[in-house]
Structures are given as C-alpha cells and as structure tokens.
Amino acid sequence: MRIAIAGIATESCTFSPLPTRLADFRLMRPGAPEFAALYPFLADYPDVEFLGTLTAKAMPGGPVEAAAYSAIKDEILEKIAALLPLNGIYLDMHGAMHVLGMQDAEGDFYAALRALVGADCLLAASYDLHGNVSERIMAHLNIITGYRTAPHIDYLQTRARAVALLTRCLRDNIRPRKAFVKIPLGLPGEKTSTEWEPGKSIYAAIPAEIDGKRVLDATLQVGYVWADEPRMTACAIALGQDEAAIAAAAARLAQGFWQRRADFRFGVEALSVDDCINRALAAEAQPVLISDSGDNPTAGGVGDISYFLERALALNPPNLLYASIADAAAVKICQAAGSGTEVSLELGGKLDTANGCALPVRGIVETLKADEMNPQAVLKIGGIRVILTAKRTAFHRRQQFLELNLLPEAQRIIAVKIGYLVPELKAMAKEAYLALSPGAVNQDITALPFHQIQRPCYPFDAAMEWSPTVQMY
Secondary structure, eight states: EEEEEEEEEBBBBOOOOOOOOOGGGEEEEETHHHHHHHHHGGGGGGGGGEEEEEEEEOOOSBBBBBHHHHHHHHHHHHHHHHOOOOSSEEOOSSSOOOOOEEEEEEEEHHHHHHHHHHHSSEEEEEEEETTTOOHHHHHOOOOEEOOOSSSSSOHHHHHHHHHHHHHHHHHHHHOOEEEEEEOOOOOOOGGGOOOOHHHHHHHHSSGGOOOOOSSEEEEEEEOTTTOSSOOOEEEEEEEEEEEHHHHHHHHHHHHHHHGGGGGOSSSEEOOHHHHHHHHHHHHSOOOEEEEGGGOGGGGGGOOOOOHHHHHHHHHHOOEEEEEEOOOHHHHHHHHHHOOTTTEEESSSSSOOTTTTEEEEEEEEEEEEEEOOOOOOEEEETTTTEEEESOOOOOOOOOOHHTTTTTTHHHHHHHESOSSSHHHHHHHHEEEEEOOOOOOOSSGGGGGGGGOSSOSSSSSTTTTTOOOOOOOEE
C-alpha cells in the first residue's frame, strides 16, 4: 500500500491587510525532524509505505499571495507525479485558506490533485474545525475529518483518524459515500468553544453517530467567519457505506447545531477594554487574564494594533503585562539602545492602519531577547510592561514569558492578543475577561464589510428559518 503525504494549512482573514507570503510558511519535507514529529502514528502501519512530499503550514494571517500558493502547490504536484501510482494521499490541511484572486483555494488544490492521480486514488484530509467546506471540496475528497475540540487539543488524534480511515478504506475496498449539509451560520470561534455549552454538548454528540460500519466518521465544521467567501459557513459531514444512515447522521448534527444557534456565548464576560481593565484592578486574586480579541494573531489579526495599550496607559494600572505588539522597527531601536536605556518609540499602527495608528510612548528597555528569527524586547512604561516582537507572535505558553524574565504569577494583569484562552493561559488565570477591541478579527462580525457570503446567513439575517438539506456524494 503506497500513501503519499502532503498539505497546505493556514487560516486566512480576508479583512486583514497583511498578506501571507511564501516566507511565512514552514515548509516541512521528509527527512526533517519536524516533518516526522507531525505524524508519529505512522509507525503503527508497518505494512504501509508512506511517502512524504511537502507539508506547508503558516500562522493564521491575511490572504495568501498567489505566487506563494502556486509555488507550494506546484512542488506538491511535481512530487506526487514522481510517486505515481499511489493507492491514496493523506492531506494535512486547515481548511480556511484564501488565496488572492481566488475563491475556494482548497477546492482548487484538490481538483488539481484529482486530475493528476485519477479517480481510483483515495484522497483523505484532516481539517481544523474552523474550515470552510464547499461542494467542490466534497466532490474531490473521499474522506474528510475534523477536530472536535476548541481549543485544539486533538490535532494529533485527528491526523491519526484521517490516516486510519484512509488505510481501512483501502484495505477493505471501501469507497465511502459522503453526506454534506451546509448550515447557513457564521460565528466567531470565541463563541463556539467546546469547553462550554452549547459547543460542549454539540460536539460530544458526534461519537454516538459513528458505528464504524454504516457510518465510518462524522464531522461538524464551525467554519471560519472572517473569510468573505461564498463557502463561509458551518457544515455537517458524515461518511460511510449506508446512504440513509450517513444522511440521517449529518442531518441530526446539523439540526442540533442550528437549534442552539442563539445560545452560543463567550466563555467569559466580554466587555470594553476599559471595563476589562477596571474589573481586573478590582479582582482580589492575580493574575487576571484579558484577551485583546480584535487583534488576535492566531485568528488572523496583524498583531500591531495599539488600541488596548493606549487605553491601558490612560487608566495607568500599577502592574500590567501586555503581550504583545509586533513592531520590528521598535525592537531594533530597543536593541540599539540596550537594556536599562530610556527610549522614545511609536508603537504599532504600521500594518493595520484602518484599525489603529502609531502610539507615541517613552519607556525603559528592561529586557532584550536575542533571536535571529524573532528578536524581542520588554519595554517598561510606568507600571505597564509591553512585549515587543519583530514578528507576529502568539504568547500561549508560560515558558515564553519566563524567557523574557517575566514571571506570570507575579503580574496583576496579563493582557494577551488572543481569543478564548488556550490551556496554559487558562490554567494560570484566576479570573479572565474578553476585551471587545478593534481589529481584522473583530468579534462584532455583523459590522464587518461582507460582500461574498451566501445569504441568508445567521446572525446577519437573524430572523431566518432553515431546515437541513442533505447533499450526497
């Protein structure tokens, strides 16, 4: 059995002015330790010949430059062509890539693969649960399975499940039928986490739909709402050998999601930036975590909007740590000045000028982190410490703070550019709030300039009625 491995994975905010370039992708090829680390479960299949090609992954951001997409796509197709014939291809995807000048980039990629390998080769993809699925995608993929947790703690299990489904279908000569239900609904991930209701119970219902024979697998895609594309929507998918069973499973999952549409809420109180800071100052225990949600780089934000910092400086809290502002020029000035030196800077406002402007500040360079790829600095402005990074950086781990000589537990307030808190941040937070701040991934989605999505769609058309329609493939 010969199975190739490939993938192009990123999440593209069409409202972001910052394009995703080829240099923003990690290009992982067979033989590299990081490539092997993606797929440790391959050792469970000693009788299968897995043939790596290229897996490309980029941090969520703005639309992918057409030349970058073409370069990655062409390399994968060239390497796949050299490996033919193949029994199957495992595709390590995200599902919400937008390429400049193109709608449905994943659909384009799968169509090119299908044209190359023919109808008999099985294509199996693993998805983030924030993927946007189209009819073209369903037509070309034989198997699609997605994450069932947000925050995404089951990424490895999902990759392994996709490979298990692919190898089983090849061994047992199964060509699964597919049931697909588009759910006309777009919600931010911050409201649809599986750690609280209703997302928790909706996703917990998936395993009960799978019997391993009639229904091989089922998936619910929340979708990625900050993509102005016709395929931006939630959906339910079921795969199996019994058309009636998979149609019923997909319809039940879709109806269950739709019935709870008005129940989705933020997992913590969502307030203005000022209110979040004032609540944190009144809290008895520390640290209090605040999400600067509108400029969250892990959802596609540019990472250099200074609005939260501007409001924090106006309120002047005695102990607040802000992570972070992406500003390579400011980091360079701090490096040239050296630790302990007072500097004047204009922070941020260089990338997303529609949602922010440069903020003049004066502070002391407290810490410098030499890093060839992403140098960083800590600037102290009164009681506020600001982490500056040369590149957009998500601060999700305690170790990232420790490397800058910052002990999280010693901070009264920690503000992070993020949406819902990932496990490490949640574990350290005594209280948490979500700041409704401006940015490309603004939580007020109905205020964003959508033009391409299919209407009606909830919550843009809040009074709409709908019932599931199953499409079979």
